[in-house]
Amino acid sequence: MLKRTYAVSRPEQAAVRRLGSLARLTEHDLHKIEQAAADAHFLPARTEIVREGAEPAKPTLLLRGWVAQQRILPDGRRQIAGFTLAGELFGRNWSCQERALTSQVALDDIVLCAAPEAQPGSGLFEAYERERLAQRLQLIDNITRLGRMDARERVCDLLLELLERLQRSGEAEGNTFAMPLTQECFADALGLTPVHLNRTLQACRRSGDLSWRSGKVTLHDPIGLARSLGRRSNRL
Amino acid sequence: MLKRTYAVSRPEQAAVRRLGSLARLTEHDLHKIEQAAADAHFLPARTEIVREGAEPAKPTLLLRGWVAQQRILPDGRRQIAGFTLAGELFGRNWSCQERALTSQVALDDIVLCAAPEAQPGSGLFEAYERERLAQRLQLIDNITRLGRMDARERVCDLLLELLERLQRSGEAEGNTFAMPLTQECFADALGLTPVHLNRTLQACRRSGDLSWRSGKVTLHDPIGLARSLGRRSNRL
DNA sequence: CGCAAACTTGATATCTTTCAACGCGGGTGG
DNA sequence: CCACCCGCGTTGAAAGATATCAAGTTTGCG
Numbered sequence A, B: 001m002l003k004r005t006y007a008v009s010r011p012e013q014a015a016v017r018r019l020g021s022l023a024r025l026t027e028h029d030l031h032k033i034e035q036a037a038a039d040a041h042f043l044p045a046r047t048e049i050v051r052e053g054a055e056p057a058k059p060t061l062l063l064r065g066w067v068a069q070q071r072i073l074p075d076g077r078r079q080i081a082g083f084t085l086a087g088e089l090f091g092r093n094w095s096c097q098e099r100a101l102t103s104q105v106a107l108d109d110i111v112l113c114a115a116p117e118a119q120p121g122s123g124l125f126e127a128y129e130r131e132r133l134a135q136r137l138q139l140i141d142n143i144t145r146l147g148r149m150d151a152r153e154r155v156c157d158l159l160l161e162l163l164e165r166l167q168r169s170g171e172a173e174g175n176t177f178a179m180p181l182t183q184e185c186f187a188d189a190l191g192l193t194p195v196h197l198n199r200t201l202q203a204c205r206r207s208g209d210l211s212w213r214s215g216k217v218t219l220h221d222p223i224g225l226a227r228s229l230g231r232r233s234n235r236l
Numbered sequence C: 001c002g003c004a005a006a007c008t009t010g011a012t013a014t015c016t017t018t019c020a021a022c023g024c025g026g027g028t029g030g
Numbered sequence D: 001c002c003a004c005c006c007g008c009g010t011t012g013a014a015a016g017a018t019a020t021c022a023a024g025t026t027t028g029c030g
Helices: A002-011 A014-021 A028-038 A123-148 A151-168 A183-190 A195-204 A222-229 B002-008 B013-020 B027-038 B122-148 B151-168 B185-192 B194-204 B222-229
Strands: A041-043 A049-050 A060-065 A067-072 A078-084 A103-106 A112-116 A174-180 A212-215 A216-219 B041-043 B048-050 B059-062 B067-072 B078-084 B102-104 B110-114 B175-177 B212-215 B216-219
Touching: A002 A123, A014 A028, A014 A060, A014 A123, A014 A151, A014 A174, A028 A112, A028 A123, A067 B122, A078 A123, A078 A183, A078 B122, A112 A212, A123 A151, A123 A183, A123 B059, A123 B067, A123 B078, A123 B122, A123 B185, A151 A183, A151 A195, A151 A216, A151 A222, A183 A195, A183 A216, A195 A212, A195 B013, B013 B027, B013 B059, B013 B122, B013 B151, B027 B059, B027 B110, B067 B185, B078 B185, B122 B151, B122 B185, B151 B175, B151 B194, B151 B216, B151 B222, B185 B194, B194 B212, B194 B216
Parallel strands: none
Antiparallel strands: A041 A112, A049 A103, A060 A112, A067 A078, A067 A103, A174 A216, A212 A216, B041 B110, B048 B102, B059 B110, B067 B078, B067 B102, B175 B216, B212 B216
């Protein structure tokens, strides 16, 4: 109860935790984050923040909710290339980028603000660099999932990644986290059909790997699961 | 004949063409590339240049041949996340990177050299930024391929990407290019089995989309093929 | 010429998709 | 308050795509 109030009154909490876990932040850095978060914007679920091919978003800090990077093929197939979670960054990373490589879509009701500028050499700057590196790692992990894992492995591997990221920004409670995604979205991230994902999830539940009820996911033994998948963690 | 001799005596040619197509290079930039290429190294096919998790490679210019970024799962499955072609860059992109995210493997006999340093603001610096952006685009394209395309679409889409890149660095002749990859490698990039890739290639040949004989690939109608796949090109 | 690696083929098993229907629950208007 | 509706999850049966296994066949090269 108290905790919830605290979180609401400090919308930048997840971002501070995440960036602080990537690099040592000074008081000055923290102040800049707080200042940026003071000018936050709310967007409802399903908002398309950026459309693929259009002007890319400026560097943005996601304070609350989840955002997906997605592509739509001409015949309507959708692929989600990655997620941005509360506390993480998205948006243009390179000065020369003229067009967004993917659409950015709010999967949830979200709150975001402009990412504060960082001077080279500052802790914040280093955190941004590590964040970009983490994004690259996630893309490569996704390629490995889609290319060489079967449905059960894809489901577990992605849930492990999400748990790890949410723990880093303090958004998980133990091995449980709030899952705002619809099964259809999750399937589009995993390259599966909603129907097949549904059956795969049931198999995972029956084998005791996870539970997913009323928007909460619990991984019952993340460490053992990661080992059985051959997934290495914390590789930054 | 003359052309071949010329290429051998100027090993940096592909790199100059590619980087020059990404940004306007000054005489000074060209000179730096030439200088870097003067200290080139040869590595035979199958050399593992960097192992995943080890110290990442320094920024490197690939002057000749192809390099793959690959992951090996504990049970031996392999996924190729992307390729570096002659004229392109690979290696550490971020100052904070301590471990390589993938192995780097020579698919071919290759020649490489250290990438010349670039001052912020120079044409070379901009070319490097665009190169990183192109790499990110390729990763996302790969995710879309693996997640939402069937075998025939994956094959054609990747070959179109390769043709486009090779044309940019002057390594293609019209719609034909030298393909140093074994079908097994190609399958590992596409998330397919070698057997299934083989059958898919035969179907593509029969339908007149491509020919692939003795290490040469020709796409008979790249533009029409790209359109039929819904693939947009030159998005940088 | 002969070997080894790469490519090809056929038969079969497994995984995943497709299609169509049903159930459940939460919101909404009557 | 209840009936209705809609989005989401679930189920079954059948079709389609891809993997697996095991054997040839070709190719390049010493």
